[in-house]
Amino acid sequence: MTPLVHAEQAVLGAVFLAPGQLDRLSPWLRPEHFSRPAHTAIYAAMLKLRADGHPASKEQGAGPVPRSWVTDTVAEASKHARGLTASYAHSLVSACPRPEHAVVYGRMVLEGAIHRSVAQHATRLHQAAHADAIRVGIDETVHHAEVLSDVLADLARRWGGEPRPVAPPASAPSPAAHPQPVDEQLLADEEFLLGCLSARPQKLDEVVGWLHPSDFADAGHQQIYRSLGALHHRGEPIDHLTVLWETQRRGALADRALDTERVLRICDPSAFAGSAGYVGEQVVQASLMRAAAVAARQVRALADDESLAPGRLIGYALHALGPLDDVRRRWRIATGAESEPPRAADQPGAAPPAARIEAARSRSRPHLTGTDPATAPTAASRPAVSGRLHRRSAS
Numbered sequence: 001m002t003p004l005v006h007a008e009q010a011v012l013g014a015v016f017l018a019p020g021q022l023d024r025l026s027p028w029l030r031p032e033h034f035s036r037p038a039h040t041a042i043y044a045a046m047l048k049l050r051a052d053g054h055p056a057s058k059e060q061g062a063g064p065v066p067r068s069w070v071t072d073t074v075a076e077a078s079k080h081a082r083g084l085t086a087s088y089a090h091s092l093v094s095a096c097p098r099p100e101h102a103v104v105y106g107r108m109v110l111e112g113a114i115h116r117s118v119a120q121h122a123t124r125l126h127q128a129a130h131a132d133a134i135r136v137g138i139d140e141t142v143h144h145a146e147v148l149s150d151v152l153a154d155l156a157r158r159w160g161g162e163p164r165p166v167a168p169p170a171s172a173p174s175p176a177a178h179p180q181p182v183d184e185q186l187l188a189d190e191e192f193l194l195g196c197l198s199a200r201p202q203k204l205d206e207v208v209g210w211l212h213p214s215d216f217a218d219a220g221h222q223q224i225y226r227s228l229g230a231l232h233h234r235g236e237p238i239d240h241l242t243v244l245w246e247t248q249r250r251g252a253l254a255d256r257a258l259d260t261e262r263v264l265r266i267c268d269p270s271a272f273a274g275s276a277g278y279v280g281e282q283v284v285q286a287s288l289m290r291a292a293a294v295a296a297r298q299v300r301a302l303a304d305d306e307s308l309a310p311g312r313l314i315g316y317a318l319h320a321l322g323p324l325d326d327v328r329r330r331w332r333i334a335t336g337a338e339s340e341p342p343r344a345a346d347q348p349g350a351a352p353p354a355a356r357i358e359a360a361r362s363r364s365r366p367h368l369t370g371t372d373p374a375t376a377p378t379a380a381s382r383p384a385v386s387g388r389l390h391r392r393s394a395s
Contacts, residue, residue: 004108004109005035007112008034008039009091010096010102010105011102011109012039012042012046012092013093013094014096015046016065016089016092016093018102019046019056019057020057020058021099022057029043031044033110035113037081038077038081038083038084041078041080042073042074042077042084042089044077044080045073045074045080049069049073057069070086074089110158110159114155114158114159115306115310117155118303119303121144122296123296123300125141125295125299126292126296128140128141128143128144129141129290129293129296130293132289133289138285138289141288141292142288145321145324149321149325152317152318152321156311156314159314163314165315166312168316168319182218186282186283186286187217187218187221190218191221191266193280194228194266196276198238198239201228201232203277204228206280207277207280208229209340210280210331210334211330212330213225214287215283215284215330216283220262223257224247224267226250227247230246230250231243239267240263240264240267240269243267247263277334284330284334285331287327288324288328288331294323295320295323295324299317299321302317
Protein backbone atom coordinates (compact mmCIF):
# COMPACT_ATOMS: atom_id res chain seq x y z
CA MET A 1 0.00 0.00 0.00
CA THR A 2 1.06 3.57 -0.61
CA PRO A 3 1.66 6.06 2.23
CA LEU A 4 -1.56 7.82 1.19
CA VAL A 5 -3.68 4.67 1.73
CA HIS A 6 -2.07 4.19 5.15
CA ALA A 7 -2.99 7.79 6.01
CA GLU A 8 -6.61 7.29 4.91
CA GLN A 9 -6.92 4.17 7.03
CA ALA A 10 -5.35 5.95 10.00
CA VAL A 11 -7.70 8.93 9.96
CA LEU A 12 -10.79 6.71 9.64
CA GLY A 13 -9.52 4.47 12.43
CA ALA A 14 -8.96 7.56 14.59
CA VAL A 15 -12.57 8.68 14.09
CA PHE A 16 -13.82 5.17 14.95
CA LEU A 17 -11.82 5.34 18.16
CA ALA A 18 -12.63 9.00 18.93
CA PRO A 19 -15.76 10.26 17.10
CA GLY A 20 -15.22 13.70 18.60
CA GLN A 21 -12.31 14.17 16.18
CA LEU A 22 -14.91 14.96 13.52
CA ASP A 23 -15.31 18.40 15.08
CA ARG A 24 -11.73 19.15 14.03
CA LEU A 25 -11.83 17.37 10.67
CA SER A 26 -15.25 18.13 9.19
CA PRO A 27 -14.67 21.86 8.43
CA TRP A 28 -12.01 21.09 5.82
CA LEU A 29 -11.76 17.33 5.13
CA ARG A 30 -14.43 16.13 2.69
CA PRO A 31 -15.40 12.58 1.56
CA GLU A 32 -14.18 13.22 -1.98
CA HIS A 33 -10.67 13.79 -0.64
CA PHE A 34 -10.28 10.02 -0.08
CA SER A 35 -8.82 8.05 -2.97
CA ARG A 36 -10.64 4.74 -2.33
CA PRO A 37 -14.44 4.49 -2.79
CA ALA A 38 -14.81 2.47 0.42
CA HIS A 39 -13.02 5.13 2.42
CA THR A 40 -15.13 7.85 0.80
CA ALA A 41 -18.31 6.01 1.76
CA ILE A 42 -17.18 5.41 5.36
CA TYR A 43 -16.20 9.04 5.97
CA ALA A 44 -19.43 10.28 4.36
CA ALA A 45 -21.39 7.93 6.62
CA MET A 46 -19.57 9.29 9.68
CA LEU A 47 -20.47 12.84 8.71
CA LYS A 48 -24.11 11.89 8.14
CA LEU A 49 -24.45 10.12 11.49
CA ARG A 50 -22.87 13.12 13.19
CA ALA A 51 -25.30 15.48 11.45
CA ASP A 52 -28.21 13.24 12.48
CA GLY A 53 -27.11 13.51 16.12
CA HIS A 54 -25.72 10.02 16.69
CA PRO A 55 -24.97 9.64 20.43
CA ALA A 56 -21.39 8.49 19.82
CA SER A 57 -20.52 11.65 17.89
CA LYS A 58 -21.22 13.71 21.01
CA GLU A 59 -18.80 11.74 23.17
CA GLN A 60 -15.84 13.96 24.03
CA GLY A 61 -14.36 12.01 26.95
CA ALA A 62 -11.98 9.10 27.06
CA GLY A 63 -14.67 6.54 27.84
CA PRO A 64 -15.46 3.56 25.61
CA VAL A 65 -17.12 4.30 22.28
CA PRO A 66 -20.51 2.61 21.77
CA ARG A 67 -20.35 -0.38 19.45
CA SER A 68 -23.28 1.14 17.55
CA TRP A 69 -20.92 3.80 16.22
CA VAL A 70 -19.04 1.18 14.21
CA THR A 71 -22.03 -0.91 13.17
CA ASP A 72 -24.18 2.08 12.19
CA THR A 73 -21.33 3.60 10.21
CA VAL A 74 -20.72 0.37 8.30
CA ALA A 75 -24.46 -0.05 7.64
CA GLU A 76 -24.75 3.48 6.26
CA ALA A 77 -21.58 3.22 4.18
CA SER A 78 -22.69 -0.15 2.73
CA LYS A 79 -25.51 1.67 0.91
CA HIS A 80 -22.89 3.33 -1.31
CA ALA A 81 -20.00 0.83 -1.37
CA ARG A 82 -20.35 -2.93 -1.65
CA GLY A 83 -18.41 -5.43 0.42
CA LEU A 84 -17.97 -3.38 3.57
CA THR A 85 -18.00 -5.40 6.79
CA ALA A 86 -17.45 -4.76 10.47
CA SER A 87 -14.17 -6.65 10.23
CA TYR A 88 -12.85 -4.04 7.76
CA ALA A 89 -13.83 -1.29 10.21
CA HIS A 90 -11.84 -3.06 12.90
CA SER A 91 -8.86 -3.30 10.56
CA LEU A 92 -9.04 0.48 10.17
CA VAL A 93 -8.98 0.85 13.93
CA SER A 94 -5.85 -1.29 14.17
CA ALA A 95 -4.22 0.79 11.40
CA CYS A 96 -4.38 3.99 13.50
CA PRO A 97 -1.14 4.61 15.43
CA ARG A 98 -2.47 7.41 17.65
CA PRO A 99 -6.11 8.64 17.58
CA GLU A 100 -5.09 12.09 18.85
CA HIS A 101 -3.07 12.55 15.64
CA ALA A 102 -6.22 12.45 13.50
CA VAL A 103 -5.76 16.01 12.21
CA VAL A 104 -2.24 15.23 11.01
CA TYR A 105 -3.49 12.12 9.22
CA GLY A 106 -6.29 14.18 7.71
CA ARG A 107 -3.78 16.69 6.36
CA MET A 108 -1.98 13.81 4.67
CA VAL A 109 -5.23 12.75 3.04
CA LEU A 110 -5.92 16.32 1.89
CA GLU A 111 -2.40 16.60 0.50
CA GLY A 112 -2.92 13.48 -1.58
CA ALA A 113 -6.29 14.80 -2.74
CA ILE A 114 -4.70 18.07 -3.86
CA HIS A 115 -2.11 16.26 -5.99
CA ARG A 116 -4.77 13.98 -7.43
CA SER A 117 -7.25 16.77 -8.19
CA VAL A 118 -4.65 18.98 -9.87
CA ALA A 119 -3.47 16.07 -12.01
CA GLN A 120 -7.03 15.18 -13.08
CA HIS A 121 -7.96 18.72 -14.09
CA ALA A 122 -4.67 19.24 -15.91
CA THR A 123 -5.33 16.07 -17.90
CA ARG A 124 -8.82 17.30 -18.80
CA LEU A 125 -7.40 20.63 -19.97
CA HIS A 126 -4.86 18.86 -22.18
CA GLN A 127 -7.55 16.62 -23.68
CA ALA A 128 -9.83 19.61 -24.32
CA ALA A 129 -7.03 21.53 -26.08
CA HIS A 130 -6.30 18.51 -28.28
CA ALA A 131 -9.99 18.04 -29.12
CA ASP A 132 -10.53 21.73 -29.89
CA ALA A 133 -7.52 21.73 -32.20
CA ILE A 134 -9.14 18.95 -34.22
CA ARG A 135 -12.60 20.48 -34.42
CA VAL A 136 -11.27 24.06 -34.70
CA GLY A 137 -13.08 25.27 -31.59
CA ILE A 138 -12.09 26.98 -28.38
CA ASP A 139 -14.98 26.67 -25.92
CA GLU A 140 -13.90 23.48 -24.14
CA THR A 141 -10.32 24.68 -23.75
CA VAL A 142 -11.42 27.98 -22.22
CA HIS A 143 -13.88 26.20 -19.92
CA HIS A 144 -11.36 23.72 -18.54
CA ALA A 145 -8.72 26.43 -18.15
CA GLU A 146 -11.14 28.40 -15.98
CA VAL A 147 -12.06 25.27 -14.02
CA LEU A 148 -8.40 24.47 -13.32
CA SER A 149 -7.76 28.02 -12.11
CA ASP A 150 -10.81 27.88 -9.83
CA VAL A 151 -9.80 24.47 -8.47
CA LEU A 152 -6.31 25.71 -7.63
CA ALA A 153 -7.74 28.76 -5.85
CA ASP A 154 -10.15 26.58 -3.84
CA LEU A 155 -7.45 24.08 -2.91
CA ALA A 156 -5.15 26.89 -1.79
CA ARG A 157 -7.79 28.17 0.60
CA ARG A 158 -8.56 24.68 1.89
CA TRP A 159 -4.86 24.16 2.57
CA GLY A 160 -4.82 27.42 4.52
CA GLY A 161 -3.08 29.76 2.09
CA GLU A 162 -3.81 32.25 -0.65
CA PRO A 163 -3.79 31.41 -4.39
CA ARG A 164 -0.59 33.16 -5.41
CA PRO A 165 1.63 32.26 -8.40
CA VAL A 166 5.17 31.30 -7.42
CA ALA A 167 7.97 30.77 -9.92
CA PRO A 168 9.66 27.37 -9.42
CA PRO A 169 13.41 27.33 -8.83
CA ALA A 170 15.68 26.91 -11.82
CA SER A 171 16.68 23.48 -10.54
CA ALA A 172 13.10 22.21 -10.66
CA PRO A 173 12.60 19.48 -13.30
CA SER A 174 10.47 20.44 -16.27
CA PRO A 175 8.46 18.10 -18.48
CA ALA A 176 10.00 16.97 -21.74
CA ALA A 177 9.07 19.17 -24.65
CA HIS A 178 6.58 17.66 -27.08
CA PRO A 179 6.35 20.01 -30.06
CA GLN A 180 2.93 19.76 -31.60
CA PRO A 181 2.63 19.50 -35.39
CA VAL A 182 1.48 22.78 -36.89
CA ASP A 183 -1.38 22.70 -39.34
CA GLU A 184 -0.45 23.87 -42.83
CA GLN A 185 -3.57 26.02 -42.96
CA LEU A 186 -2.46 27.86 -39.83
CA LEU A 187 0.93 28.61 -41.40
CA ALA A 188 -0.84 29.90 -44.49
CA ASP A 189 -3.06 32.10 -42.31
CA GLU A 190 -0.01 33.53 -40.56
CA GLU A 191 1.65 34.38 -43.88
CA PHE A 192 -1.58 35.93 -45.12
CA LEU A 193 -1.84 38.08 -41.98
CA LEU A 194 1.75 39.30 -42.26
CA GLY A 195 1.22 40.12 -45.91
CA CYS A 196 -1.91 42.13 -45.07
CA LEU A 197 -0.10 44.10 -42.37
CA SER A 198 2.86 44.79 -44.66
CA ALA A 199 0.63 45.98 -47.48
CA ARG A 200 -1.58 48.09 -45.20
CA PRO A 201 0.46 49.10 -42.15
CA GLN A 202 -2.42 51.11 -40.71
CA LYS A 203 -4.06 47.77 -39.86
CA LEU A 204 -1.41 47.28 -37.19
CA ASP A 205 -3.38 49.67 -35.00
CA GLU A 206 -6.23 47.12 -34.98
CA VAL A 207 -4.19 44.12 -33.84
CA VAL A 208 -1.04 45.29 -32.07
CA GLY A 209 -2.82 45.60 -28.72
CA TRP A 210 -3.75 41.91 -28.52
CA LEU A 211 -1.63 40.05 -31.10
CA HIS A 212 1.86 39.20 -29.81
CA PRO A 213 4.82 37.68 -31.68
CA SER A 214 4.59 34.53 -29.55
CA ASP A 215 1.12 33.89 -30.99
CA PHE A 216 2.71 32.86 -34.30
CA ALA A 217 3.54 29.18 -34.53
CA ASP A 218 6.41 29.69 -36.98
CA ALA A 219 9.63 31.24 -35.63
CA GLY A 220 10.23 33.14 -38.87
CA HIS A 221 6.74 34.61 -38.75
CA GLN A 222 7.43 35.77 -35.18
CA GLN A 223 10.50 37.67 -36.38
CA ILE A 224 8.63 39.35 -39.22
CA TYR A 225 5.85 40.45 -36.88
CA ARG A 226 8.43 41.80 -34.40
CA SER A 227 9.98 43.79 -37.23
CA LEU A 228 6.61 45.18 -38.27
CA GLY A 229 5.88 46.12 -34.67
CA ALA A 230 9.26 47.83 -34.25
CA LEU A 231 8.82 49.91 -37.40
CA HIS A 232 5.29 50.81 -36.36
CA HIS A 233 6.44 51.73 -32.84
CA ARG A 234 9.09 54.10 -34.20
CA GLY A 235 6.77 55.58 -36.79
CA GLU A 236 9.00 54.56 -39.68
CA PRO A 237 7.72 53.70 -43.17
CA ILE A 238 6.70 50.08 -43.71
CA ASP A 239 7.15 48.17 -46.94
CA HIS A 240 8.73 44.88 -47.94
CA LEU A 241 12.23 46.39 -48.06
CA THR A 242 12.08 48.16 -44.68
CA VAL A 243 10.75 44.98 -43.11
CA LEU A 244 13.59 42.97 -44.67
CA TRP A 245 16.14 45.44 -43.33
CA GLU A 246 14.63 45.32 -39.84
CA THR A 247 14.73 41.52 -39.77
CA GLN A 248 18.40 41.71 -40.69
CA ARG A 249 19.01 44.19 -37.85
CA ARG A 250 17.42 41.75 -35.43
CA GLY A 251 19.63 38.87 -36.54
CA ALA A 252 16.84 36.80 -38.05
CA LEU A 253 18.75 36.37 -41.30
CA ALA A 254 22.00 35.50 -39.56
CA ASP A 255 20.49 32.73 -37.44
CA ARG A 256 18.70 31.38 -40.55
CA ALA A 257 15.24 31.75 -39.04
CA LEU A 258 14.46 33.60 -42.28
CA ASP A 259 16.03 34.28 -45.64
CA THR A 260 15.73 37.27 -47.96
CA GLU A 261 13.52 35.58 -50.54
CA ARG A 262 11.05 34.37 -47.91
CA VAL A 263 10.69 37.80 -46.31
CA LEU A 264 10.15 39.50 -49.67
CA ARG A 265 7.61 36.86 -50.71
CA ILE A 266 5.58 37.14 -47.48
CA CYS A 267 5.67 40.95 -47.50
CA ASP A 268 4.86 41.33 -51.22
CA PRO A 269 2.23 44.11 -51.22
CA SER A 270 0.56 42.85 -54.38
CA ALA A 271 -0.16 39.35 -53.05
CA PHE A 272 -2.41 40.02 -50.06
CA ALA A 273 -5.70 41.73 -49.38
CA GLY A 274 -8.15 40.79 -46.65
CA SER A 275 -9.26 41.30 -43.07
CA ALA A 276 -6.26 41.40 -40.77
CA GLY A 277 -8.49 41.42 -37.69
CA TYR A 278 -10.32 38.21 -38.55
CA VAL A 279 -7.18 36.28 -39.46
CA GLY A 280 -5.48 37.64 -36.34
CA GLU A 281 -8.27 36.15 -34.22
CA GLN A 282 -7.60 32.74 -35.76
CA VAL A 283 -3.89 33.06 -34.99
CA VAL A 284 -4.57 33.98 -31.34
CA GLN A 285 -7.08 31.14 -31.04
CA ALA A 286 -4.48 28.63 -32.24
CA SER A 287 -1.96 30.19 -29.85
CA LEU A 288 -4.39 29.73 -26.96
CA MET A 289 -4.74 26.02 -27.66
CA ARG A 290 -0.97 25.57 -27.85
CA ALA A 291 -0.51 27.49 -24.60
CA ALA A 292 -3.20 25.35 -22.93
CA ALA A 293 -1.48 22.13 -23.98
CA VAL A 294 1.92 23.34 -22.71
CA ALA A 295 0.47 24.58 -19.40
CA ALA A 296 -1.46 21.34 -18.88
CA ARG A 297 1.69 19.24 -19.34
CA GLN A 298 3.61 21.43 -16.91
CA VAL A 299 0.89 21.30 -14.25
CA ARG A 300 0.48 17.54 -14.65
CA ALA A 301 4.25 17.05 -14.19
CA LEU A 302 4.11 19.14 -11.02
CA ALA A 303 1.15 17.16 -9.67
CA ASP A 304 2.94 13.86 -10.30
CA ASP A 305 5.86 15.00 -8.13
CA GLU A 306 4.80 13.66 -4.73
CA SER A 307 7.68 15.42 -3.01
CA LEU A 308 6.08 18.82 -3.63
CA ALA A 309 4.20 20.23 -0.66
CA PRO A 310 0.66 21.39 -1.56
CA GLY A 311 1.49 25.07 -1.11
CA ARG A 312 4.39 24.89 -3.54
CA LEU A 313 2.44 22.70 -5.95
CA ILE A 314 -0.42 25.19 -6.12
CA GLY A 315 1.91 28.19 -6.44
CA TYR A 316 3.97 26.56 -9.19
CA ALA A 317 0.82 25.44 -11.03
CA LEU A 318 -0.65 28.95 -10.97
CA HIS A 319 2.65 30.27 -12.33
CA ALA A 320 2.52 27.70 -15.14
CA LEU A 321 -0.97 28.93 -16.04
CA GLY A 322 0.23 32.54 -16.32
CA PRO A 323 1.07 32.48 -20.05
CA LEU A 324 -2.24 30.74 -20.78
CA ASP A 325 -4.15 33.37 -18.81
CA ASP A 326 -2.40 36.10 -20.81
CA VAL A 327 -3.33 34.54 -24.16
CA ARG A 328 -6.89 33.95 -22.96
CA ARG A 329 -7.22 37.61 -21.94
CA ARG A 330 -5.91 38.80 -25.31
CA TRP A 331 -8.24 36.42 -27.15
CA ARG A 332 -11.18 37.95 -25.28
CA ILE A 333 -10.01 41.40 -26.36
CA ALA A 334 -9.66 40.22 -29.96
CA THR A 335 -13.21 38.83 -30.02
CA GLY A 336 -14.71 41.87 -28.30
CA ALA A 337 -15.61 40.02 -25.08
CA GLU A 338 -13.32 42.30 -23.09
CA SER A 339 -12.33 45.91 -23.64
CA GLU A 340 -8.73 46.72 -24.44
CA PRO A 341 -6.89 48.62 -21.69
CA PRO A 342 -5.83 52.16 -22.60
CA ARG A 343 -2.38 52.38 -24.09
CA ALA A 344 0.25 54.62 -22.64
CA ALA A 345 1.88 57.04 -25.04
CA ASP A 346 5.19 55.16 -24.90
CA GLN A 347 3.77 51.65 -25.25
CA PRO A 348 3.72 49.59 -28.47
CA GLY A 349 0.45 50.11 -30.28
CA ALA A 350 -0.01 53.71 -29.23
CA ALA A 351 0.34 56.43 -31.84
CA PRO A 352 4.07 57.23 -32.05
CA PRO A 353 4.86 60.66 -30.60
CA ALA A 354 5.92 63.29 -33.10
CA ALA A 355 9.39 63.46 -31.55
CA ARG A 356 9.92 59.72 -32.05
CA ILE A 357 8.75 59.89 -35.67
CA GLU A 358 11.02 62.84 -36.35
CA ALA A 359 13.99 61.08 -34.75
CA ALA A 360 13.39 57.96 -36.82
CA ARG A 361 12.98 59.83 -40.09
CA SER A 362 15.96 62.05 -39.45
CA ARG A 363 18.17 58.99 -39.76
CA SER A 364 17.17 58.79 -43.41
CA ARG A 365 18.04 62.41 -44.20
CA PRO A 366 21.51 63.65 -45.27
CA HIS A 367 23.38 65.55 -42.51
CA LEU A 368 26.14 68.13 -42.81
CA THR A 369 29.10 67.12 -40.65
CA GLY A 370 30.15 69.76 -38.12
CA THR A 371 27.27 72.08 -38.93
CA ASP A 372 24.86 73.37 -36.36
CA PRO A 373 21.34 72.28 -37.46
CA ALA A 374 20.00 75.65 -36.38
CA THR A 375 22.34 77.49 -38.80
CA ALA A 376 22.39 74.92 -41.59
CA PRO A 377 21.58 76.51 -44.95
CA THR A 378 18.12 75.89 -46.32
CA ALA A 379 17.33 74.89 -49.86
CA ALA A 380 16.29 78.47 -50.65
CA SER A 381 19.55 80.01 -49.33
CA ARG A 382 21.95 77.59 -51.08
CA PRO A 383 23.37 78.73 -54.41
CA ALA A 384 22.07 77.10 -57.55
CA VAL A 385 24.73 74.51 -58.25
CA SER A 386 23.43 73.62 -61.67
CA GLY A 387 23.55 77.25 -62.81
CA ARG A 388 27.12 77.73 -61.51
CA LEU A 389 28.30 74.66 -63.36
CA HIS A 390 26.58 75.83 -66.50
CA ARG A 391 28.32 79.26 -66.36
CA ARG A 392 31.72 77.65 -65.87
CA SER A 393 31.21 75.45 -68.85
CA ALA A 394 30.13 78.41 -70.94
CA SER A 395 33.22 80.57 -70.10
